[in-house]
Amino acid sequence: MSTKQEWLEKVYKRGTERPVRFSTLSDMEVEPLYTPEDVKGDYATDLGQPGEYPYTRGVYESMYRGRLWTMRQFAGFGLAEDTNERFRFLLAQGQDGLSTAFDMPTLMGYDADHERSIGEVGREGVNVTSIHDVARLFDQIPMGKVSTSMTVNCSASALLAMYLVQAERTGVPWNQVNGTIQNDMLKEFTAQKEWICPPAPSLRIVTDMVEFCAKKAPRFHPVSISGYHIREAGSTAVQELAFTIADGLCYVQDAVGRGIDVDDFAPQLSFFWDLHSDFLEEIAKLRAGRRMWARYMKERFGAKNPKSMMLRTHAQTAGVSLTAQQPMNNIVRVAIQALAGVLGGVQSLHTNSMDETLALPTEQSVMVALRTQQIIAEETGVTNTIDPLGGGYAIEALTDRMEREATEYINKIDEMGGMLKAIEVGYPQREIAESAFLYQRQLEQGVKTVVGVNKYSIPEEIPIEVLKIDPLMEERQIQRVRKMKRERNSTALKEALKRVAEACRSGENLMGPICEAVRHDATVGEISDIYRAEFGVYKDPGWI
Amino acid sequence: MAEKRLRILVAKPGLDGHDRGAKIIARALRDGGFEVIYTGLHQTPEMIAEAAVQEDVDAVGLSILSGAHMTLFPEVIRLLTERGAGDVSVFGGGIIPDEDSSKLKTLGVKQVFTPGASTEDIVKWVRENVQPRD
Numbered sequence: 254m255s256t257k258q259e260w261l262e263k264v265y266k267r268g269t270e271r272p273v274r275f276s277t278l279s280d281m282e283v284e285p286l287y288t289p290e291d292v293k294g295d296y297a298t299d300l301g302q303p304g305e306y307p308y309t310r311g312v313y314e315s316m317y318r319g320r321l322w323t324m325r326q327f328a329g330f331g332l333a334e335d336t337n338e339r340f341r342f343l344l345a346q347g348q349d350g351l352s353t354a355f356d357m358p359t360l361m362g363y364d365a366d367h368e369r370s371i372g373e374v375g376r377e378g379v380n381v382t383s384i385h386d387v388a389r390l391f392d393q394i395p396m397g398k399v400s401t402s403m404t405v406n407c408s409a410s411a412l413l414a415m416y417l418v419q420a421e422r423t424g425v426p427w428n429q430v431n432g433t434i435q436n437d438m439l440k441e442f443t444a445q446k447e448w449i450c451p452p453a454p455s456l457r458i459v460t461d462m463v464e465f466c467a468k469k470a471p472r473f474h475p476v477s478i479s480g481y482h483i484r485e486a487g488s489t490a491v492q493e494l495a496f497t498i499a500d501g502l503c504y505v506q507d508a509v510g511r512g513i514d515v516d517d518f519a520p521q522l523s524f525f526w527d528l529h530s531d532f533l534e535e536i537a538k539l540r541a542g543r544r545m546w547a548r549y550m551k552e553r554f555g556a557k558n559p560k561s562m563m564l565r566t567h568a569q570t571a572g573v574s575l576t577a578q579q580p581m582n583n584i585v586r587v588a589i590q591a592l593a594g595v596l597g598g599v600q601s602l603h604t605n606s607m608d609e610t611l612a613l614p615t616e617q618s619v620m621v622a623l624r625t626q627q628i629i630a631e632e633t634g635v636t637n638t639i640d641p642l643g644g645g646y647a648i649e650a651l652t653d654r655m656e657r658e659a660t661e662y663i664n665k666i667d668e669m670g671g672m673l674k675a676i677e678v679g680y681p682q683r684e685i686a687e688s689a690f691l692y693q694r695q696l697e698q699g700v701k702t703v704v705g706v707n708k709y710s711i712p713e714e715i716p717i718e719v720l721k722i723d724p725l726m727e728e729r730q731i732q733r734v735r736k737m738k739r740e741r742n743s744t745a746l747k748e749a750l751k752r753v754a755e756a757c758r759s760g761e762n763l764m765g766p767i768c769e770a771v772r773h774d775a776t777v778g779e780i781s782d783i784y785r786a787e788f789g790v791y792k793d794p795g796w797i
Numbered sequence: 798m799a800e801k802r803l804r805i806l807v808a809k810p811g812l813d814g815h816d817r818g819a820k821i822i823a824r825a826l827r828d829g830g831f832e833v834i835y836t837g838l839h840q841t842p843e844m845i846a847e848a849a850v851q852e853d854v855d856a857v858g859l860s861i862l863s864g865a866h867m868t869l870f871p872e873v874i875r876l877l878t879e880r881g882a883g884d885v886s887v888f889g890g891g892i893i894p895d896e897d898s899s900k901l902k903t904l905g906v907k908q909v910f911t912p913g914a915s916t917e918d919i920v921k922w923v924r925e926n927v928q929p930r931d
Contacts, residue, residue, distance in 0.1 A: 357812035357813050357863055360812070361812045369812065369841065370812075372865035372867075372869070373811065376863065376864045377863060446814025446816060447812075447814050486816075487817050576912070576913070577892070577913065578912075578913055611892065686820050689817050689821060690820075690821055693821050693825075693916060696915075697915045697916060697917060722864075792837065793837030794837065795835045795836060795837030795838075797820050797827075797833075797835050
């Protein structure tokens with residue numbers, strides 16, 4: 254038998270090669286063949302069995318043979334009642350966890366009746382201004398049984414407080430509340446760009462929530478360290494991996510710096526990855542991420558509890574890969590991306606609906622997306638054995654390369670003084686913008702293909718039905734918020750808000766005072782206004 | 798004699814943070830030989846109109862992905878006119894349904910680019926359609 258090098262030179266060269274660039278979506282060049290020569294690692298130290306360090310093959314011992322991933326479709330639009338109805342529809346269809354999409358005013362810390370909210374109330378998600386909206390959102394849904402994910406960041410402290418207080422009001426003690434709040438502010442500055450105050454105080458608020466949950470709501474996941482938005486903003490897979498792990502290290506460092514034992518909070522940290530269209534690249538990324546996190550947690554922070562080292566993750570198929578052209582093709586993209594997520598061992602999954610480049614999804618399209626997961630879970634057989642691609646020469650070689658290249662980025666960020674400092678000088682922001690620009694250029698040059706867009710396009714598109722948002726909904730919510738503000742006890746509220754402001758100054762954990770304020774009907778906007786006044790407002794430096 | 802370079806304000810109104818497109822367009826327009834000013838995120842129509850006047854631009858390109866395009870485009874045009882800059886060309890792009898796109902054109906928006914438009918198309922359109930202001 255010839256060696257790989259001999260084979261490449263003598264055998265492979267005799268064949269033909271199509272005149273294309275053989276590279277991943279992130280433009281990582283891929284070799285014609287991977288062999289045992291490319292897999293340098295040791296099974297015990299680099300892979301390990303499922304449920305054993307460094308968790309490359311999976312965080313749990315039985316993986317999907319024990320329990321399938323949580324099928325969790327992101328949903329939210331209009332008033333809280335509208336979203337409540339969609340939530341109950343999804344639960345009835347066999348979905349087992351909820352995931353809340355908020356509108357831009359809620360996400361940016363403005364009440365529905367604020368002038369900056371005009372035209373945006375309930376449009377890209379559900380509007381939540383006060384605890385009354387949270388009560389409507391979870392009406393008839395058992396908050397102690399169903400786990401809920403809330404995708405909100407700079408105003409997350411207000412939403413977490415509302416969620417906990419509402420649970421308490423429906424008789425569910427905080428130690429039984431199970432859910433996740435995204436609350437990953439570092440990636441906001443690099444990717445999603447929803448912020449109120451500058452990076453340093455933003456990090457302080459996150460760490461307050463980490464500390465508070467560790468003590469008061471131990472089943473709640475206070476941060477979902479997110480690569481999703483980084484990738485959607487245009488990063489490569491390696492950058493997504495590197496910047497996300499670096500964000501996670503920064504949160505852990507900040508909490509440990511306060512004197513909290515790493516094993517008291519790290520088991521509740523979770524992750525959120527993007528699932529893009531390059532099948533092997535994505536699977537390799539998910540596997541490399543688990544190994545990297547385990548190693549950093551053990552070696553850098555001395556974690557002892559295995560749960561602190563396990564990277565458990567939600568994942569979502571890539572919104573950015575969906576096309577407005579020939580939208581039915583998106584069903585196929587989503588299926589392939591979701592399969593990569595499952596072969597990569599995710600714990601929870603959202604599959605996008607085919608119409609999401611055009612509008613929020615219709616009930617019909619959401620159902621197809623959910624059925625896609627159910628088909629993967631129950632028809633394809635990929636759940637029968639754990640990490641079925643593990644040991645494959647190509648997948649292991651790519652996993653090693655992902656880890657190597659992402660570690661180089663993290664070393665560079667460490668040299669800059671950590672992720673907070675790197676963000677303050679715009680390092681990850683520029684890296685992501687550069688990759689986004691290069692990809693766009695490759696698309697326009699035809700180096701990369703998007704079916705139906707720069708290849709195989711058709712002149713006449715058949716329009717599909719899209720979800721319409723009731724135009725009167727905004728006005729109804731504004732009137733409802735104004736009425737609530739007139740009728741609440743303003744003396745008690747003022748006193749409670751004053752205590753939140755004092756905590757901003759004194760360094761006391763903010764969550765206690767915020768919970769008290771929302772009990773007195775403090776709104777998302779009012780709590781955010783305190784942050785604006787106490788910590789200042791962050792302005793986009795507008796780097797291009 | 799060299800022609801005066803067109804000055805373009807690339808603006809991102811609304812509360813959302815989807816700036817991938819705006820930044821790519823800003824860079825492509827700059828590479829295409831125009832002077833480009835990028836406002837950064839979370840701009841109000843007032844901030845955009847004010848920046849357009851301050852920077853004395855020939856065109857304003859709005860990037861909107863929040864669904865609020867029917868409110869934001871006409872408002873920017875109204876405020877530009879109010880400031881005596883009604884001759885600034887306003888164009889834009891984002892997730893904008895065809896029926897809205899036609900309506901926006903009757904309201905004074907010069908061109909609307911939707912998903913799939915290439916940066917080359919946009920640079921070419923600016924070169925051929927934006928007139929320098931006196």
